[in-house]
Amino acid sequence: MAAERTRKRKRDQEATIAKIKKGKVNKKKAAKTKKKKGGSDDESDFEMAEMYKKAKPMPGQLANCELCEKRFTVTAYSKAGPDGGLLCTPCGKEIQKEAKIAEKANKPVVRKARRKIESNRLDGLTTRGSKTLQQLCIEKLAKHSEDIEEFGEIPEAILNRLSEIFGKKRAMRSSTFKLFLQPDLDNLAIHEAAYLETEDFNQIFAVIPTIKKLILRNCCQFKDSNMEYMIEKAKDLVDVQLLGANLVSNDNWINFFIARGPELKSLKLEWLDAAFNDQAVEALSTFCPNLERLKLERCKQLGVDSIDAIARMEHLQHLTLKLYIHIPRERLINLIGSVGGNLRTFCLENFLDNTETDEMDEDYVPNETTEPKEAHKPDDHVLAAINSNCTHLEKFRFSDNNECTDAGYANLFTGWNNPPLRYADLSSTRDLDNTNPEGPEDLPIGLASSGFKALMAHSGSRIEYLDIASCRHINHEALAHVFDGVKQYPHLREINMSFCTVADTQTVAGIFRSCPRIKKVVTFGCFEVQEVIVPKGIVLIGAPRAHDAIEQFGDTVMDFQKELQSEMDRDRAMGRIVPVMG
Amino acid sequence: MADSNLTEYVTLVSNDGFEFKILRSAACLAGAIKNSLDPTYGFKEGSDNRVTLPTINGVTLEKVCEYLYYNQKYAESKDAPDMEIPPELCLELLIAADYLDV
Incomplete structure (x- = not known):
């Protein structure tokens, strides 16, 4: 009993000491602020009042509720009232509820839809107006x-x-x-x-x-x-x-080609691993001579024989190829020579002639294997063949290539006896040398400045879709020259210049001015693009530095846009979806 | 054609006889209605300010009118909330929407 009393007294003592100490600190603080402010002692008065206030009841004691005045037992969970007193359980619950509602109201509601908005943006859906x-x-x-x-x-x-x-x-x-x-x-x-x-x-x-x-x-x-x-x-x-x-199975593909024979006009096959080999393509070219459209992408079994078989399809107008193996340049040039003249669509992805690593080539190009190093020399014969053979192209893709030089592209597009292209994709044509990311200076690899200028000079009047993603050797001067805001590309609607790291705010602004019909600008990895004002009706995607800073769905109606306004409104009425042509 | 004929409201009539009087500006959001009301084409609809839609019934047309006003209301706003469409009306409404070009 006595021990307990001493303990209690001790505890009280400690509490009082703590209180006095606190008071001292407050006094010191007050004194300091006084010195600083050199006047008003309201603050210290307030502190003093705080100190002499009645202590809050401990758990287990009784107190009067601050709001309803009822007597209740204080627990550790009793809530503090608006004026610092304690509340009984019902009042405490009430006030907690109110606080929650207030918190909800303060929370920004936009967060919820942010991901959806972002997703729509990538899909090219504008969020303006209703669906x-x-x-x-x-x-x-x-x-x-x-x-x-x-x-x-x-x-x-x-x-x-x-x-x-x-x-x-x-x-x-x-x-x-x-x-x-x-x-x-x-x-x-x-x-x-x-x-x-x-x-x-x-x-x-x-x-x-x-x-x-x-x-x-x-x-x-x-x-x-x-x-x-x-x-x-x-x-x-x-x-x-x-x-x-x-x-x-392979046999059934061949059976199908035999059955449909000359009536088959268009065939598109993708992602075939298990069957569909060179023999099937041979059968296709033998039995379906009237084929106009052919697309073979990611068919694992296809090799050089397929290229030779396709070269025999005289009526082809649209040809898209993406193979897994390397094709000797001679075979590809032979293909271009025999079918290129009629082609309106010509898409070649990842066509390389890497003689060093590919044994297939030995059968076909014995003279080149004697000098394996030669294979890595840039070679523009393919582009030259396209220049001299293809004269009806509308859609042209030549991507994923590190063998053709800028000069080769410039030559292709300069004085090309082909009407302006509607669709041009030359993405990922660049040098691949980790030790020298800038590429050879005197002889740039891939579509670089002069090639790009030549392309736009040739096709600028008709071009609708342009993809120059990862064409890393195009310099800023060339971009500024092409998109100077004065030259007009009246039909260009979509441009992808991701990872053209030199592209900056000025380039994007130039695009907005040079392309009156532009709908979509893709700029992933363009770190220099910042603080752009995006005109109305245009979507700017990517732009890592511009994410929060700018409004990427344009609000502003630029002066040069006003005349086009009515036309744009009509376009919008027809469908909210920005055409994604890629 | 004189502009005096361009009333503020126009009448849309469904195939079962329901009439909907709605703002001309809203009605003209639908391509087909806009064209039929356009005075330069000189259709009877243009002079009467009344369009009869023999392929659309009253229930569907009511929803179409609701949509036209909804579209007008949210034309300039971002993140417009989607309009509620009862599932059983969807197909008919879809065909009507295709016909009216909205």
Whole structure:
């Protein structure tokens, strides 16, 4: 008992000492501020008042609630009232609730939608104005895809749009897929067929035997049996695009080419690893002589023989190739020489002739293997061949290349007997030498300053889409020269100049002035682009330094835009989506 | 054509006889209505300020009108909230939207 009393006294003593100490400190502080301010002792008075105030009751004691005046037992959880007193439990709860609401109200609500806005921006969707009614309906339909019984009479364009959105929302399943099968269709496009089963693909040809154009992307379960059924049923098929149809054997591809024969007009195949080899391409060129459009991308088994086979397809107008192996320059030049004259689209991605690492070449170019070092010498023969053979190109892609020089590109575009290009993609044409990132100074590799100037001089009047991403050797002077704000590129709508590190704010501003119809400017990795004012209706993507500082969806109506205003309004009314041509 | 004929409101008529009087500025957001009301083309719709839409029923047309006003309201704002569409109306509305070009 006595011990407890001493303990209690001791505790009280300590508390008092602490209080006095605190008071001293406050006095000192007050004195200091007094000296500084040289007057008013209100503050110290306040401190004193604080000190002589009645101490707050300890837990377990009784107190009167500050708000409702009721007597209650103080606990460790009792809340402090607005004037510093304590509150009873009900009042405490009440005040906590209010505080929460106030906190919510203060929180910025924009955060929630930020990610969506950012995502739309990358998709090229502008956030200004409302969506079209069609867009709203289609999105809603995709959300309720499982509940739809049939579409009824829907125009083909809308059906295609629905298919796109269903694919995007991963709603294209066996059940919903049947909605798209309408017997009177000519075209069927399923952009995401990964959920569909083997039997579903047979349904297509059973319901629409008169189908002319078929697009199936990611049709993983499209098997030999489907191919056989397609050959048997779909006798009008002229245009086929299949992505990732890896369960179709080589023999069945050949059977298909034999069956469709001269009627096949367009073939696009991508992502084939297991089958589809050179023999299939040989068969294609033998049995389908009237093929106008051919796209073969990422087909692992294709090699040099395919290039030679394609060279025999005289009627080709659109050719897109992306192979995995290196193709000897001679074979490619031979291809350009034989089919280049008719081509309107010509896309070559990653066509290199790396003799040193590729044994395939030995069979075809024995003389070059004697000097393997020569292969790394820049070589512009391919570009020269394009210059002399291709005279009808509208769309041209020559990307991922580190073998052709700037002079080669300049020569290609200077005095080229080809109408101005509508679509030019020369991305990732640059030197690849880690020890020398600037590339050789006297002889730049890839599309550099003079090549770029020549390209824009040749095609500037018609060009709609320009991709010069990673063309690192274009210098600032060339960009400033091309986009000087005076020269006009009246049709240019989209430009990608990501990782052209010299591009700066001035360049972007120049683009806005030089390209009255520009809709989208992509500037990933352009660290010099800062503080740009983006005019209305234009999307600026990337620009790492400009993220928060600027409004990337332009608000400002620039003076040079005013005359175009009405036209732009009309464009916007037609559809909010910025055309993404890439 | 004299401008006096350009009333502030125009009438849209559905195939089951419902009439909707809405602001001309809103109605003209729909391409098909805009063209039919355009006095330079001299259609009867232009002089009557009245468009009959024989393929669209009253329920759908009401929603279309709602959309036209919604579109007008949010024309300049950013992050416009999506308009609510009852799922059962979606297909008909989609076809109407395609027809009217909105």
